[in-house]
Amino acid sequence: MWHVQDNSLHKQFKFRDFKEAFQFMNQVAQIAEEQKHHPKWTNEWNKVEIWLSTHDKGNEITEKDKRLSKSIDDVYVVYTSKTASVSRLKIYTDGGSRGNPGPAASGYVLFDENDGIVAKEGIYLGITTNNQAEYQALKLALEAAKKFNAVSLDIYMDSLLIVNQIKGIYRVKKPELIPVYDSIKKLIDDFELVKFTHIPRSLNTIADAAVNEALDNALSSS
Secondary structure (H helix, E strand, O other), rough: OOOOEEEEEEEEEEEHHHHHHHHHHHHHHHHHHHHHOOOEEEEEEOOOEEEEEEHHHHHHHOOOHHHHHHHHHHHHHHHHHOOOOOEEEEEEEEEEEEOOOOEEEEEEEOOOOOOOEEEEHHHEEEEEEEHHHHHHHHHHHHHHHHHHOOEEEEEEEOHHHHHHHHOOOOOOHHHHHHHHHHHHHHHHHOOOEEEEEEEEEHHHHHHHHHHHHHHHHHHHHH
């Protein structure tokens, strides 16, 4: 719960590790930019502390601070939900590179058995290829699924090449893809049942949107 400290709204957030805390801060930074209202904050490993006040109102608490605090809480819900166990997950992943190779990003969305979104993320990768972005998306999604203690996964991808390579129908020929492919195979072994299904791009819109949002945000700030 937010409380008043030194004429500011204050709250501390805790995460599993530094990486998760940093991801949270990145998402909050994007929201702050959209609302044109920026927090004061500190980060120490897995802890983030945030203070909100409005400078042009004499550092008082205003509706701007209340609106941003609610948006921050909405982001944090995604991270706290990761502590829950979900026995079965539906996963959609996507990756894209504008230029191939070019600026690239990965995206994934995890659904529970009631088709509720329990996790969604888009991550900018830098300059790489479409296939790297697709593989990285799958790896990130599997890592996220482990946090839910999921037992079985239904994974949907619009890259037929990646699906067939994971199934062993095609060989992975490019040396630069082998390390991430090996990492994915090890992650798959952590689950009791993993099923891969190729789908058309039109059925992968949420993961695709996460990819393009990550790319747009990265390129607009460069």
